[in-house]
Amino acid sequence: MSLRLHGHGLTVRVGDGRAILDDAAIDLHAGEVHALVGPNGAGKSTLFGVLSGDIAPVSGTVLLDGRPVAATRPRDLARHRAVLLQENTVTFPFTVEQVVRMGRTPWARTPASAEDDSAVATAMATTEVAALRERSVPSLSGGERARVALARVLAQSTGILLLDEPTAALDLKHHEDVMRVVRTQAEAGVA
Known part of the structure; x- marks a missing residue:
């Protein structure tokens, strides 16, 4: 199946400098179902925000069909x-x-x-x-x-x-x- 979303090196920090995401990576392919599992506050919703382009990471890149989400x-x-x-x-x-x-x-x-x-x-x-x-x-x-x-x-x-x-x-x-x-x-x- 083709790669649709590719995120690598994704880091998001809050105001005090604490990392909500730290060097996270994920690949989403067409035809696949992924489930993010973890405790409250683990950064699951933040990762969704980064993948969707609604949250800008301090480092890392998200590609949508090979193009940067940030430039879309x-x-x-x-x-x-x-x-x-x-x-x-x-x-x-x-x-x-x-x-x-x-x-x-x-x-x-x-x-x-x-x-x-x-x-x-x-x-x-x-x-x-x-x-x-x-x-x-x-x-x-x-x-x-x-x-x-x-x-x-x-x-x-x-x-x-x-x-x-x-x-x-x-x-x-x-x-x-x-x-x-x-x-x-x-x-x-x-x-």
Whole structure:
């Protein structure tokens, strides 16, 4: 499988100089599922931030398909990788469908925008939130909001999914569903 993300020598320090990441390395290939496991405060979310291009390391490099993430325009990053953070707070009364549709923003004014309706419908069906499409996101339970956030990321239709604790707010059934979705995405060539 092809190498999609390559990070090496990644070091991130906090204000007091303490390293959250110290010379970390990771390779993400198309069709593979990786799980970062470690105690709270180990730097897992920081590594996600560095890989996504949202956090700049003090040293090291992240390459996306052989190009430095740091030199890639945000819109181009959003067309290649989707990021699901631990916290996905929506305080405005957007509907479920509106939030999922936000995942299509990187494809606006491109030929891929013709797939918006299909991508949104598929993502909502996959995460079992289609019946909630008209509901206001702030009115949903924590598990429902987590599934909407995952649907937004799936609708983004990228080749790389970076999911930070995607099952944390979910019951056991939906936990298993998310893992099934992740495996299906990997089988389709997504990293």
